[in-house]
């Protein structure tokens with residue numbers, strides 16, 4: 724018999740933004756709903772719920788993943804990072820977040836958490852990306868109000884700052 728029994732709630736233990744976390748989930752519960760409704764991490768947004776819009780993107784074991792295509796029970800023992808984990812402290816923005824703010828790379832913000840989480844993982848693996856590769860990454864995210872030019876600008880600026888931490892951020 725499968726370890727995960729339908730209709731039964733299972734304990735899910737994982738690391739969330741660097742801290743141990745635990746919740747209960749039926750095997751069919753989506754990670755996006757689990758994070759938002761059980762754990763209270765509402766920074767992870769839900770748009771299409773079938774892997775297209777990218778709004779629900781989180782990091783699982785340091786890889787960007789669609790929370791709407793992942794079951795909560797699948798993160799048992801994993802390291803999960805959400806947009807709430809990007810800021811170094813409650814009163815300071817992370818490098819990517821600050822670049823988005825400076826460059827007016829968001830309006831309603833609905834898509835922003837997912838884009839930030841995809842970029843966070845991407846910039847770790849590609850510290851000096853070109854514009855084309857950023858645009859390619861953003862093709863997996865739908866933003867219906869900002870337009871992609873300021874998002875690309877913010878991503879390039881954040882990449883430059885992360886690659887050279889002593890560099891002064893550009894004023895937008």
Ligand code: FES
Pocket residue numbers: 768769770771772773774775776777778779780789790791792
């Ligand atoms: S809500 Fe997950 S990709 Fe759209």
Ligand code: FES
Pocket residue numbers: 828829830831832833834835865866867868869
């Ligand atoms: S900022 Fe509104 S959808 Fe992207």
